[in-house]
Amino acid sequence: MSGVWVWIEQADGQPLSASLEALGLARALAGNDPVTALVFGQSVDGVAQAAIQSGADAVIKADDPTLALVRFEPYIALLAKLVAEQQPAVVLAAATLDGRELMAGAAADVDAGVLTDVTELALDGDTLRALRPVTGGKVLRVETIQDSGPKFATLRARAFKALEPDASRTGTITEVAPVLAEDAVSTKVESVEQHAGGVSLTDASIVVSAGRGVGGADGFDPVRKLADVLHGALGASRAAVDAGWIPYEHQVGQTGKTVSPDLYIAIGISGAIQHQAGMRTAKVIVAINKDPDAPIFKLARYGIVGDLFEIVPALTEAFRKRLN
């Protein structure tokens, strides 16, 4: 069998935008072959429908309490079994934390290659060719898998375009059962704590980040207001995280998250190479810093030299007026 499969990740019953981007790419890679969405979880009919509207011809659905939360063993056991039986040409997922685990794990089970966190992907006969940033995005690397069997890849969020959802699209839905029963799974998720509000950094089209220049935890208040007005995600440099001004989950950079937004606003961030590793693929970078020699100005498209405690509130106000 041929065709392209996409594992659709979800949060609160909605597919992640990065998964819909993967469906968009799958549609382009598959040509005349079918695109199949894999929807695992509990009460996931809405996700299955959304996948069809965003480009899937078929859905393989597993609806079971053991799959309610993404867990390594039951998800991979099911994914690898389906791939081994049906032999899709390509299996894709967003390069989220879970997507990376599942694609690599299933690839090991079926003895296949996996290309991770790619920003370009092409399928030419049995050759899957990827472009991916390495060494903190300092250089790009071209990797290939040449194989007639299944080939796996994870896709960097915001590197590919989702299709416009089309409510008139139809597709088949096949139900499958989980492979592992609950007592065969080693892990139990005891509790889940959601981030308090805010937009996910990895998915965000706008990221507003602050660093040492804000001077303390309170210094994030005006930055947070700017992020809110822009419906953007709040980021931070390592210096601000290490100082305890903001939790680690906001850290952008080498030992934090990698983001690729349309707009990255760096406030009071000097732009150390470790920070650049997490944000240099942003489309437009704006730097606000009182030091005109800060390295961030070498990456930035626009810069404002000045006191961030004057500039940021003024910027928030200017955006509020213009965007409303």
Next chain:
Amino acid sequence: MHVVVVTKNTPDTEATITVDANGGVNWGDKMVVNPWDEYSITEAVLLKGAHNVKTTVVTVGTEQHAEALKHGLAIGIDQAIRIWDPALEGDDSLVYARAVTAAIKKLGDVSLIIFGKEFSDSASDAHIYQVARLLGWTMLGFVAKIDAVDFAGGTIRVQRLTEQGTQTVSSKLPAVISVVKDINEPKYPTFIGIRKAAKADIPVWSAADLGVDLGSGKVKVERYQELPKRVGQVELIEGATAQDKAGALVDKLIEEKVL
């Protein structure tokens, strides 16, 4: 009971990396321990301090990766092992994972394998999950805190990051975990530690020593290329007041349809 940490050397973060006309890459001269592994190695040393476990640091690589092992020994890991075989040339995660898996089996009494979140040079973490899968162990990825571990009882409870927040997960051992920066403050080598590490005998295990056929990788690195150059220099927004500058910037962003 045994805790194993897997590491490697990666190019220094500050290094200038260049690509030649044939698509080859020069990583610069200086190598350092993979930045994420400062946390994984430290965590193994902390576990050793709190529990009656042996610790081993493993690398898969040529002689140049011995430095990463010495870093581990210098901060308190008990022993180091280097795995190398010509079959490991290239950069296929599954071939790499087969080598690590065979080493874990040879060590015999491993309860926990700790990885840093990813290798910073290849920007890949696939090998981590593949080791877990090849061993048939579970995987606890992106661990920000080990709440509790009972090596004798064979259980662990961790807090792991997800895209949406944090999960508290309990699991049976043996397990593979990957750790993120939140987990600890990295330990740094002491003078005495560095001297001890310099004298350590580091065995090298080949595929034959491991009794494993590493196979050939399906992923091939074809070439490297430079990033597309950013067009133009920064445009500094001028204005008499903060409001003027802010207004001018917003106009530019809207004009360019960034928003």
